[in-house]
Amino acid sequence: xxxxxxxxxxxxxxxxxxxxxxxxxxxxxxxxxxxxxxxxxxxxxxxxxxxxxxxxxxxxxxxxxxxxxxxxxxxxxxxxxxxxxxxxxxxxxxxxxxxxxxxxxxxxxxxxxxxxxxxxxxxxxxxxxxxxxxxxxxxxxxxxxxxxxxxxxxxxxxxxxxxxxxxxxxxxxxxxxxxxxxxxxxxxxxxxxxxxxxxxxxxxxxxxxxxxxxxxxxxxxxxxxxxxxxxxxxxxxxxxxxxxxxxxxxxxxxxxxxxxxxxxxxxxxxxxxxxxxxxxxxxxxxxxxxxxxxxxxxxxxxxxxxxxxxxxxxxxxxxxxxxxxxxxxxx
Ligand code: TXA
Ligand code: MG
Numbered sequence: 193x194x195x196x197x198x199x200x201x202x203x204x205x206x207x208x209x210x211x212x213x214x215x216x217x218x219x220x221x222x223x224x225x226x227x228x229x230x231x232x233x234x235x236x237x238x239x240x241x242x243x244x245x246x247x248x249x250x251x252x253x254x255x256x257x258x259x260x261x262x263x264x265x266x267x268x269x270x271x272x273x274x275x276x277x278x279x280x281x282x283x284x285x286x287x288x289x290x291x292x293x294x295x296x297x298x299x300x301x302x303x304x305x306x307x308x309x310x311x312x313x314x315x316x317x318x319x320x321x322x323x324x325x326x327x328x329x330x331x332x333x334x335x336x337x338x339x340x341x342x343x344x345x346x347x348x349x350x351x352x353x354x355x356x357x358x359x360x361x362x363x364x365x366x367x368x369x370x371x372x373x374x375x376x377x378x379x380x381x382x383x384x385x386x387x388x389x390x391x392x393x394x395x396x397x398x399x400x401x402x403x404x405x406x407x408x409x410x411x412x413x414x415x416x417x418x419x420x421x422x423x424x425x426x427x428x429x430x431x432x433x434x435x436x437x438x439x440x441x442x443x444x445x446x447x448x449x450x451x452x453x454x455x456x457x458x459x460x461x462x463x464x465x466x467x468x469x470x471x472x473x474x475x476x477x478x479x480x481x482x483x484x485x486x487x488x489x490x491x492x493x494x495x496x497x498x499x500x501x502x503x504x505x506x507x508x509x510x511x512x513x514x515x516x517x518x519x520x521x522x523x
Contacts, residue, residue: 193353193354193356193358194212194214194349194353194356194357194358194359194360194361194362195358195360195361195362196345196349196361196362196364197361197362197363197364198311198363198364198365199363200311200314200315200317200318200363201314201318202361203215203311203315203318203361203363204315204318204319204322205318205322206359206360206361207224207225207226207232207315207319207329208226208319208322208324209359210225210226210229210231210232211225211232211357211359211360211361212224212225212232212235212236212239212356212357212360212361213225213315213360213361213362213363214334214342214345214348214352214356214360214361214362214363215251215309215311215312215315215329215331215334215363215365216309216311216312216345216363216364216365216366216368217251217307217308217309217312217331217368218279218280218307218308218309218368218369218370219280219307219368219370219371219372219373219374219390219391220333220334220341220342220343220368220371220372220373220485221333221334221341221342221343221344221345221347221348221368222249222251222329222331222332222333222334223236223239223240223331223332223333223334223348223352224251224315224329224330224331225329225330225331226319226324226327226328226329226330227248227250227291227292227295227328227329227330228290228292228328230292230294232330233248233292233294233295233330234294235357236248236330236331236332237294238355239352239355239356240332240334240335240336240337240352241336241337242332242337243337244294244297245297245298246297246332246337247295247296247297247299247302247303248295248296248303248330248331248332249282249303249304249305249330249331249332249374250291250295250302250303250304250305250328250329250330251304251305251306251307251312251316251328251329251330251331252304252305252306252316252326252327252328252329253306253313253316253317253320253326253327254273254277254278254306255270255273255274255277255306257306257326257328258270258273258283258285258304259288260288260290260325260326260328261287261288261290261291261302261304261326261328262285262286262287262288262302262304263286263287263288263289264286265283265285265286265379266285266286266379266380266381267381268379268380268381268382268383268384268400268401268402269283269285269379269384271400271401272377272379272384272397272400272401273304273306275400276392276396276400277305277306278306278307278308278313279306279307279308279391279392280305280308280370280374280375280390280391280392281305281374281375281377281390281392282303282304282305282374282375282376282377282388283303283304283305283377283379284301284302284303284304284376284377284378284379284387285301285302285304285379286300286301286302287299287300287301287302288302295330301378303376305374309365309368310365311363311365312365315329315363316329333373334348334351334352335347335348335351335352336351336352336355338421338423339351339422339423339424340422340423340424340485340488340489340520341372341373341422341485342485343367343368343371343482343485343486344366344367344368344486345362345363345364345365347485347486347489348362349362350489367482367486368482369482370390370391370481370482371481371482371483371484371485371486372390372391372481372484372485372509372512372513372516373388373390374388374390374391374392375388375389375390375391375392375393375397375512376388376390377397378407380404382402382404383401383402383403383404384397384401384402384403384404385403385404385405385406385407386403386406387406387407388515389511389512389515390512391481391509391512393508393509393511394511395508421519421520422485422488422516422519422520423519423520424488424489424491424492424499424520425492426453426488426491426492426496426497426498426499427497427498427499428488428498428499428501428517428520428521429444429498429499429500429501429521430500430501430502430503430517430518430521431456431460431500431501431502431503432502432503444498444500447497447498449467449468450467450469451496451497451498452468452469452496452497452498452499452500453468453469453470453471453487453490453491453494453496453498453499453500454468454469454470454471454499454500454501454502455471455472455483455484455487455488455499455500455501455502456472456473456500456501456502456504457473457474457475457476457477457480457502457504458473458474458475460502461473461502468500469494469496471487471488471490471491471499472484472486472487477504477508477509477510477513478509480504480509480510480513481509481512481513484513484516484517487499488520501517501520501521503517
């Protein structure tokens with residue numbers, strides 16, 4: 193069992209000792225280990241029960257460290273880092289010789305992100321003060337493989353507590369402001385391809401670089417791109433478009449309504465009552481992203497058998513919400 197702390201220096205000390213630290217970011221909590229420590233990387237995969245060929249994001253302090261972790265980063269990568277870092281954008285570019293195979297799954301590229309959370313930034317600064325040059329923290333989302341990403345320290349404790357060691361730490365930085373994982377872009381010299389949608393939208397990217405067509409998901413190893421991911425134990429059913437319940441509600445009418453939770457924009461939930469348990473009634477897409485994972489978790493905490501999610505209309509951040517819900521529903 194790991195301790196919960198809000199002290200960034202303790203977190204940096206544990207990382208320097210090759211222990212794992214769950215860290216707050218503006219997107220979701222990450223399970224961090226020093227990117228240059230083989231033993232720490234091994235433990236990340238074990239603790240998450242994650243297949244070894246799924247590469248990790250290395251979290252760095254900013255654009256000035258890009259050349260340390262990437263060699264010959266293409267121009268679009270630099271432009272995006274200058275525009276959106278620190279922030280919820282992960283940039284995939286050619287790896288430097290400093291990047292371990294365990295981080296990249298042996299691929300020639302590395303995924304890099306400079307997180308905006310002040311406590312995470314303090315941990316990176318402390319590592320620098322300890323003498324770690326251009327520190328890199330490898331951190332996948334701090335959940336067991338395939339399950340819902342954590343947006344609070346208590347989510348991390350609930351999901352991973354039993355798998356952490358006494359020297360590990362959970363750094364409590366409060367609830368994540370965004371609540372969905374970062375946008376991932378694969379960078380080429382001609383432009384970028386979006387591999388995972390997130391808070392930085394394709395429209396925002398296109399203001400800075402050329403956005404090329406996305407690759408087929410089989411061509412990139414992105415676990416979040418597996419058909420089933422982000423899944424609670426409850427079955428997730430979706431309502432889209434005209435909010436016509438008849439397509440999905442048939443089998444649900446045989447169930448006890450108190451076994452069914454519902455998530456959706458406030459304006460949509462006015463039209464679908466049915467006595468189901470309201471798990472989240474966000475007023476807008478920002479709130480929807482912020483509340484979504486906690487709502488999916490609460491369905492499991494309440495022991496519900498089904499969650500009905502009303503998809504927000506496409507566009508902007510709603511595209512990432514729709515992406516995560518479609519995958520949660522495929523489980
Ligand atoms: O918001 C986030 O990105 C959070 C926080 C903690 O930063 N992290 C996160 O990590 O979501 P994870 O491991 O759950 O998802 C990282 C994604 C994976 O889908 C992985 O396949 C992809 O990044 N990835 C890592 N390295 C890659 C590479 N070289 N090429 C393509 N995709 C890569
Ligand atoms: Mg994840």
